[in-house]
Amino acid sequence: MKTLYLLRHAKSDTRHHDGDDFGRALSPRGRRAASSIGRLMATRGWTPQFVHCSTAARARQTWDGVVTGLHAIPMETFGEGNRTPPVVYHDRLYLSTPEVMIEVLRETPPVCENALLIAHNPGMENLVRRLCGPGSDAQEVEKVRRKYPTAALSIITVEGASWRNIGVAPSRLTRFVRPADLDETPPPADILLP
Known part of the structure; x- marks a missing residue:
């Protein structure tokens, strides 16, 4: 079984850019959301072993924010492992498109059991919808259908031991976390956030 963490880039600053969509930076709200997602991932043990990220500025800055959040959790809480996995x-x-995202995910090193992909809409939302197979959490699927906001994180499990199976093997959505949910998503009882 493989686990996918699919993250739409965080909120970008649409007011202060020169028309260059590719170079658009994160807004202050987006930086906070990216860091919060990283902290949540660390506290829940949703720690990626490998990362695929768009080269757009807002996607790179989202990854930087996630790393900041991952590092905000004390090491004894985080457990063994690398807090800053390899990123391509x-x-x-x-x-x-979802097809390109699947091609990229299939390039994940075989030894990795999970991977994070940071990309853009509408492709990200369409990929998540495509991977919501039988057994997906119905409430989480409904949240995806309502809206897929910036900095939203989907967790998908995929049957099989090979990344080559992504897109063809049975898969299901197990969690969908929006930045607005973070106040409603308490950490596990035995983990205190700093």
Whole structure:
């Protein structure tokens, strides 16, 4: 079984850019959301072993924020492992289709049991909907259908031991977390956030 963490980039600053969509930076709200998602991932043990990220500025900055959040959790809470997994930046993830995202995910090193992909809508939302197979959490699927906001994180499990199976093997959505949910999503009782 493989686990996918699919993250739409955080909120970008649409007011202060020169018309260059690719170079658009995160807004202050987006930086906070990315860091909060990283903290949540660390406290829940949703720690990626490998990262695929769009080369767009807002996607790179989202990953930087997630790393900041991962590092905000004390090491004894985080457990063993690398808090900053290897990351590969892909030009082809910029405004890509679900098919391109699947191609990229299939390049994940075979030894990894999970991977994080940071990309853009509408491709990200369409990929998540495509991977919501039988057994997906109905409430989480309904949240995806309502809206897939910036900095939303989907967790998908995929049957099989090979990344080559992504997109064809049975898969299901197990969690969908929006930045607005973070106040409603308490950490496990035995973990105190700093």
